Amino acid sequence: xxxxxxxSEQEKNSTKLQTKIQPKVQSKLDAIVRxxxxxxxxxxxxxxxxxxxxxxxxxxxxxxxxxxxxxxKVVPKVVVKSVSKxxxxxxxxxxxxxxxxxxxxASKPLPKIDTKTAPKPATVKMNVKKSQLLEVDSxxxxxxxxxxxxxxxxxxxxxxxxxxLYCLKSHQKILLIRQKKLEEMRTLKSTIRxxxxxxxxxxxxxxxxxxxxxxxxxxxxxxxxVQAKVPVVKAPIEIKAEMTEMERLEESLANIERKLxxxx
Amino acid sequence: MDxxxxxxVKINDYKEVLDIVDVMKQKLxxxxxxxxxxxxxxxxEDRELQEWEKNVTEISRRLAFIDSAFFENE
Numbered sequence: 001x002x003x004x005x006x007x008s009e010q011e012k013n014s015t016k017l018q019t020k021i022q023p024k025v026q027s028k029l030d031a032i033v034r035x036x037x038x039x040x041x042x043x044x045x046x047x048x049x050x051x052x053x054x055x056x057x058x059x060x061x062x063x064x065x066x067x068x069x070x071x072x073k074v075v076p077k078v079v080v081k082s083v084s085k086x087x088x089x090x091x092x093x094x095x096x097x098x099x100x101x102x103x104x105x106a107s108k109p110l111p112k113i114d115t116k117t118a119p120k121p122a123t124v125k126m127n128v129k130k131s132q133l134l135e136v137d138s139x140x141x142x143x144x145x146x147x148x149x150x151x152x153x154x155x156x157x158x159x160x161x162x163x164x165l166y167c168l169k170s171h172q173k174i175l176l177i178r179q180k181k182l183e184e185m186r187t188l189k190s191t192i193r194x195x196x197x198x199x200x201x202x203x204x205x206x207x208x209x210x211x212x213x214x215x216x217x218x219x220x221x222x223x224x225x226v227q228a229k230v231p232v233v234k235a236p237i238e239i240k241a242e243m244t245e246m247e248r249l250e251e252s253l254a255n256i257e258r259k260l261x262x263x264x
Numbered sequence: 265m266d267x268x269x270x271x272x273v274k275i276n277d278y279k280e281v282l283d284i285v286d287v288m289k290q291k292l293x294x295x296x297x298x299x300x301x302x303x304x305x306x307x308x309e310d311r312e313l314q315e316w317e318k319n320v321t322e323i324s325r326r327l328a329f330i331d332s333a334f335f336e337n338e
Contacts, residue, residue, distance in 0.1 A: 145334070152329055160326040161321045170316045174309055181305040188298040191291055198288045205281045 147153060243251070 147333070153333060157325045160323050160330075163323045163326075167316055167319045167323075170312045170319070174312045174316070177305050177309045177312065181302055181309070184298055184302045184305065186303065188295060191295045191298060195288060195291045195295070198284050198291065202281065202284045202288070204285070205277055241295055
């Protein structure tokens with residue numbers, strides 16, 4: 001009897017246990033079965049889940065100097081784990097926040113990447129929309145501005161540099177031309193001085209005439225040379241050595257004008 | 265004294281005067297050539313200055329373009 005009672009109690013307990021355990025086991029079994037079926041279905045779901053990742057791309061913050069590309073590779077792995085629970089799959093959001101991205105990436109540490117071979121994070125700036133500022137490094141607060149057509153700007157800058165060099169080149173040319181011009185002007189000055197000297201010599205060789213005598217003659221006789229005793233007009237250079245070149249020239253010019261007045 | 269009579273002037277060292285006149289002619293020719301060269305150099309200088317001005321205008325235009333492109337969002 002006792003055995004029967006024990007057995008009956010054991011059966012009761014077992015049935016109780018079965019009733020308690022059975023739903024858990026059943027659910028596990030269902031999950032296993034579902035897992036097999038869902039694995040085949042999971043692929044398109046995963047793909048759907050991965051699709052929005054490119055939208056995240058511009059806002060991805062490089063963690064520990066790791067490029068954006070590495071982050072993108074890690075994200076699908078994290079999603080696969082949560083496929084067994086489709087409700088937990090990260091839904092595509094139009095504007096995913098950087099925090100959600102950092103959570104996803106933080107669940108599994110990224111492998112160490114050689115910073116020398118890895119692409120620079122600066123490549124991110126080309127993918128950002130116009131007039132959209134992107135904070136890449138909050139510590140240094142570096143911002144990047146989108147340039148619509150960088151090649152055009154580069155071309156403009158280079159052509160501007162070329163023009164500046166042309167300007168410098170033309171400046172050098174102008175300096176050379178001015179130097180040559182100064183030399184020519186010096187030559188001209190010396191030639192004119194020689195002419196002045198020759199003119200003086202020529203005047204010395206001409207017969208001397210008395211202006212008073214010319215004044216007495218009629219207007220018809222004016223201009224005719226008459227021998228007369230007139231003191232030779234010395235060159236202004238010999239008169240005053242202290243005078244400047246300009247003053248000497250002015251004096252000689254005044255002499256010539258005076259002579260011309262007497263002839264009229 | 266008859267004012268209608270011709271006046272004869274004696275020129276001493278006639279040959280020397282002629283030489284002086286020749287040298288003066290030569291020097292005047294040299295002067296004309298030098299002046300031509302100076303004129304040519306001046307025109308070259310003016311041309312270079314014009315080129316300079318053109319380049320500066322071009323640089324300012326490009327700079328204005330880049331400036332507007334970089335700071336249009338401000």
